Amino acid sequence: MLRLDNQNVYYGESHILRNVSLEVGPGQVVCLMGRNGVGKTTVLKTIMGLLKSRTGKVRFGDEDISQDSPDRRVRRGIAYVPQGREIFPHLTVRENLRLGYEAGPADPNGGSEKAAYDEVFSLFPVLAQMLERAGGVLSGGQQQQLAIGRALLSKPKLLLLDEPTEGIQPSIVEQIENVIESFKTERRFAILLVEQYMEFAARLADTYVIMAKGAVVASGRAAELSEEQVKQHLIV
Numbered sequence: 001m002l003r004l005d006n007q008n009v010y011y012g013e014s015h016i017l018r019n020v021s022l023e024v025g026p027g028q029v030v031c032l033m034g035r036n037g038v039g040k041t042t043v044l045k046t047i048m049g050l051l052k053s054r055t056g057k058v059r060f061g062d063e064d065i066s067q068d069s070p071d072r073r074v075r076r077g078i079a080y081v082p083q084g085r086e087i088f089p090h091l092t093v094r095e096n097l098r099l100g101y102e103a104g105p106a107d108p109n110g111g112s113e114k115a116a117y118d119e120v121f122s123l124f125p126v127l128a129q130m131l132e133r134a135g136g137v138l139s140g141g142q143q144q145q146l147a148i149g150r151a152l153l154s155k156p157k158l159l160l161l162d163e164p165t166e167g168i169q170p171s172i173v174e175q176i177e178n179v180i181e182s183f184k185t186e187r188r189f190a191i192l193l194v195e196q197y198m199e200f201a202a203r204l205a206d207t208y209v210i211m212a213k214g215a216v217v218a219s220g221r222a223a224e225l226s227e228e229q230v231k232q233h234l235i236v
């Protein structure tokens, strides 16, 4: 479904991603791991077209999307929940959600706009109660729910999630985990998840990819991730 091959990305003259290749199959949950600063967020930004690789290709389905703009990639069905959430603090919850809905394609199944919002409210009931509040007054956990709800409204086939549990209290982490689990089992989204919280990742992921210093250094089935690899490459 998604295939990156040989991506080399720079910030100015700093070489950040080094020959990164990875694949996310249909309905698969891939967990991208590695210490702070190894380039995980840079990989997601490259997939979204916010950064461009000097080499290689990004393929989505059968198409080469390497030259597509970020909004074109959203319309193709890739949604991105950035690290730190990045909702619009001065827009209301309703307006933030609408941006997601309008960024996506028309619903291929002909579902109504109302049904799309109702689905988000059933996953995250707190959003329905806070529709007219400014996004910036929500708690961190509520903002994360808003960011995931907004991504969902763009009707993705592939969801990119950058550290969705970072700085969030355990009860909300559990709720977010349940929602991601339901995406996987009921909606069969493909998901590329950046996550340092090992147990969370282990419960959700089918495969893992570990990065170090801008390069992929290990990958395999999540069930086979060894403690040695975790100790060598990850914080915990």
Ligand SMILES: Nc1ncnc2c1ncn2[C@@H]1O[C@H](COP(=O)(O)OP(=O)(O)OP(=O)(O)O)[C@@H](O)[C@H]1O
Pocket: 011, 014, 016, 034, 035, 036, 037, 038, 039, 040, 041, 042, 043, 083
């Ligand atoms: N806008 C930028 N300009 C220059 N360098 C940057 C920029 N953003 C990130 N970098 C550098 O690129 C490298 C990779 O950053 P990236 O954010 O992808 O790491 P990460 O693995 O997501 O880290 P974290 O776990 O802390 O989120 C780091 O060395 C970082 O300092």
Ligand SMILES: [Mg+2]
Pocket: 040, 041, 042, 083, 162
């Ligand atoms: Mg990051």
